[in-house]
Amino acid sequence: MAVDWTVFQWFNNFAGRWPALDTAVRLVMNDYALPTALVLLLFGLWFAGGSPAVREQHQRAVFSAIGSMVLGNLVVKAMNLVLYRPRPFAFRTVTLLFYRPSDSSFPSNAASVGFSIATAVWLYNHRIGLLSYALATVFGLSRVVGGVHYPSDILGGALIGSMASYLIVRKFRLLDRLWTAIIVQLRRFLLA
Amino acid sequence: MLYFVYQELALGYLLFSFLSALGVLQWVAARYRLVGLALWDYRERRRWGYAIGTLLIAGSATWFFASQWARILTPGPAGSELSLLFAFGAAGALILTLASAAMLHEIRRRATLREKGDGGSVVAIGSATTGRLYLPSSPGAPVPAVCLVPGLGTGERRALDTLARHLVQQGLAALVIEPDEGLYAYPETLATVPAATSFLSKRPEVDPERLGVLGYDLGADLVMRAASADRQVRTVAALAPILVSPPADLDVLAEMPYPQAFRWTRDRRRAMLRTQLDALAFGARIAPRPFLLLYGAEDKLVSRPPIEEWVRTRGSVTHQVVQGARHLDLMDHPTTLQTVARWFKERL
Numbered sequence: 043m044a045v046d047w048t049v050f051q052w053f054n055n056f057a058g059r060w061p062a063l064d065t066a067v068r069l070v071m072n073d074y075a076l077p078t079a080l081v082l083l084l085f086g087l088w089f090a091g092g093s094p095a096v097r098e099q100h101q102r103a104v105f106s107a108i109g110s111m112v113l114g115n116l117v118v119k120a121m122n123l124v125l126y127r128p129r130p131f132a133f134r135t136v137t138l139l140f141y142r143p144s145d146s147s148f149p150s151n152a153a154s155v156g157f158s159i160a161t162a163v164w165l166y167n168h169r170i171g172l173l174s175y176a177l178a179t180v181f182g183l184s185r186v187v188g189g190v191h192y193p194s195d196i197l198g199g200a201l202i203g204s205m206a207s208y209l210i211v212r213k214f215r216l217l218d219r220l221w222t223a224i225i226v227q228l229r230r231f232l233l234a
Numbered sequence: 235m236l237y238f239v240y241q242e243l244a245l246g247y248l249l250f251s252f253l254s255a256l257g258v259l260q261w262v263a264a265r266y267r268l269v270g271l272a273l274w275d276y277r278e279r280r281r282w283g284y285a286i287g288t289l290l291i292a293g294s295a296t297w298f299f300a301s302q303w304a305r306i307l308t309p310g311p312a313g314s315e316l317s318l319l320f321a322f323g324a325a326g327a328l329i330l331t332l333a334s335a336a337m338l339h340e341i342r343r344r345a346t347l348r349e350k351g352d353g354g355s356v357v358a359i360g361s362a363t364t365g366r367l368y369l370p371s372s373p374g375a376p377v378p379a380v381c382l383v384p385g386l387g388t389g390e391r392r393a394l395d396t397l398a399r400h401l402v403q404q405g406l407a408a409l410v411i412e413p414d415e416g417l418y419a420y421p422e423t424l425a426t427v428p429a430a431t432s433f434l435s436k437r438p439e440v441d442p443e444r445l446g447v448l449g450y451d452l453g454a455d456l457v458m459r460a461a462s463a464d465r466q467v468r469t470v471a472a473l474a475p476i477l478v479s480p481p482a483d484l485d486v487l488a489e490m491p492y493p494q495a496f497r498w499t500r501d502r503r504r505a506m507l508r509t510q511l512d513a514l515a516f517g518a519r520i521a522p523r524p525f526l527l528l529y530g531a532e533d534k535l536v537s538r539p540p541i542e543e544w545v546r547t548r549g550s551v552t553h554q555v556v557q558g559a560r561h562l563d564l565m566d567h568p569t570t571l572q573t574v575a576r577w578f579k580e581r582l
Contacts, residue, residue, distance in 0.1 A: 073316065074299075074306050075295075077313075078250070078320065143309075232270075234484055
């Protein structure tokens, strides 16, 4: 925990020094910017691909990302029922760039969402997956700089999101058949 | 439950989602040449698509964050609410894009129709079919002639007229069959090409020993079938014949807008006629006569792999691909005009 606090302080020390950096951090740490960027990436991925085979892979990635987000969220909610970790600002002095969330700090739901999308995409398309990982990492780190999460919250959320994607893509084979069935139906309407 | 703490924030996010999704659609439309998703014709100017897409995404993001800056740093809609708003915004963008692309495509199509004029003289071929006959202005001796058969529901008759005029400039006569309903009634349609070759061979301006046939789309399937039995035909050119079960997926939007694509993929008459003509089986009998099979490199309405496999097993077929051409604009492509004119001029 001491290491966690030390790393948190290192990141949080960047906050409150330069107004331009604070604005940039606020811009990326909120619930609208990067989550929307990741979802827009999925939206574009649905239509992307030079051949039907490549596009089908992308469409599986989109379904898997949505499934992973849901699974990751459920795990985070379940953990929140049995585990409550106060936010960094609860008992210590930190520089806060955001409002004061009241839910458990660990695990980070934001990181879970970001990394579940990034991992699902990466498992199908490494290039776009790397871009998604970059966005998810920036999203997670900005929450630490902004003072609403400890680094371990982000790591925990990232692990949950990534594991959820891995399970959805690699282990839950039944879902693969479900994605295929939906894609086949959507093709009838020229939407896949 | 959905609460939407700030109604203005929720509406702003909905508009942001809508505009940014619209921008993403313009990006993919430009990147993958999906005319069915394009708000403008990006085929020749792909950068426009990227520019419009970037402008929509960056513009809507700037507007949203500038106007809602104070609110986004306070507790706002829950994740489920944001997901719902994004879904509505993206769905709205998709619907608007599909509808607008269809409207713009129709406007462009009408403008193209105005640009091209008709020509030739209308002639009756047999009892039910008519055509437009194009003859060189003052041929000294009887000239070679080509019968051109249009596709079904492709709206390219005027492109065939352009091709006919091009053939006439090369010193050949051309007969463009009118795409009336009877042309696609099976088995009556099988009489079309023999009637046309018979008509041409009786014309004093035409050399009956030098007749060729050209078909486009299902018309190409028809000429392959007809030429297999009609020995009077000296050479055959099949432009984008369908031959095998065609693909029906998002790729069709690279050829035409959504409403047209939807009707196209559900056209049972086309599917039935393709099966009845069975041009792939009959096409093998065209040899040893010269046979040109021409496709657009970006043709999304034909399943090319099985056709290319068929071509590999038949050495007598000349298979050519026109770079940059799709199925529906293959006839308009300058390379197609040149290739076809050269093919008939050298072989008739």
